[in-house]
Amino acid sequence: DTGVSQDPRHKITKRGQNVTFRCDPISEHNRLYWYRQTLGQGPEFLTYFQNEAQLEKSRLLSDRFSAERPKGSFSTLEIQRTEQGDSAMYLCASSFRADLDYGYTFGSGTRLTVV
Amino acid sequence: AQKITQTQPGMFVQEKEAVTLDCTYDTSDPSYGLFWYKQPSSGEMIFLIYQGSYDQQNATEGRYSLNFQKARKSANLVISASQLGDSAMYFCAMRARGGKLIFGQGTELSVKP
Numbered sequence: 001d002t003g004v005s006q007d008p009r010h011k012i013t014k015r016g017q018n019v020t021f022r023c024d025p026i027s028e029h030n031r032l033y034w035y036r037q038t039l040g041q042g043p044e045f046l047t048y049f050q051n052e053a054q055l056e057k058s059r060l061l062s063d064r065f066s067a068e069r070p071k072g073s074f075s076t077l078e079i080q081r082t083e084q085g086d087s088a089m090y091l092c093a094s095s096f097r098a099d100l101d102y103g104y105t106f107g108s109g110t111r112l113t114v115v
Numbered sequence: 116a117q118k119i120t121q122t123q124p125g126m127f128v129q130e131k132e133a134v135t136l137d138c139t140y141d142t143s144d145p146s147y148g149l150f151w152y153k154q155p156s157s158g159e160m161i162f163l164i165y166q167g168s169y170d171q172q173n174a175t176e177g178r179y180s181l182n183f184q185k186a187r188k189s190a191n192l193v194i195s196a197s198q199l200g201d202s203a204m205y206f207c208a209m210r211a212r213g214g215k216l217i218f219g220q221g222t223e224l225s226v227k228p
């Protein structure tokens with residue numbers, strides 16, 4: 001078990017382009033969370049999945065954002081028509097549903113820069 | 116509304132001394148969990164310590180201890196015997212409904228040799 005993996009680590013894109021990030025959680029974890037962290041701020045919740053079901057979406061997740069977790073394994077986060085305000089670190093975390101007291105494991109994040 | 120507040124944007128501590136990072140929280144839920152994470156410049160969030168709302172004793176993990184004062188709604192992190200490698204951002208977080216974490220704004224700790 002190598003922990004939570006995120007790909008790519010860094011992404012530079014031009015405004016208006018679409019980008020997709022991938023998160024591979026710890027294999028036995030059934031919950032997967034996406035957070036966004038802007039410079040100098042704490043992470044903000046975007047959405048989470050239990051297995052393949054997307055159970056909650058934050059108001060931060062505009063129509064340009066979409067997340068999927070097919071087959072309850074890896075997850076993708078797509079941003080369409082990127083804007084400069086989308087520049088941030090996107091963090092993924094996974095956990096057991098029944099072990100929320102300790103079981104959050106974070107990936108190293110994908111740093112997005114929109115130019 | 117559930118909220119975490121960290122009022123210290125930056126802190127300095129001399130190597131080998133102890134330091135306290137402040138965290139206050141707001142929630143109406145009787146059951147909740149409080150976490151502290153360390154985020155080095157590389158970006159990953161490293162779990163340090165957890166305190167459950169019904170835990171009678173303050174949590175401890177090695178050099179980390181959590182000073183939990185439920186009536187004051189505070190959950191301060193105490194780092195004893197600071198090391199140069201402790202220099203990083205520190206985030207307090209609360210487990211909210213559905214299991215998502217709500218984070219504070221963070222405190223940047225700098226350890227001086």
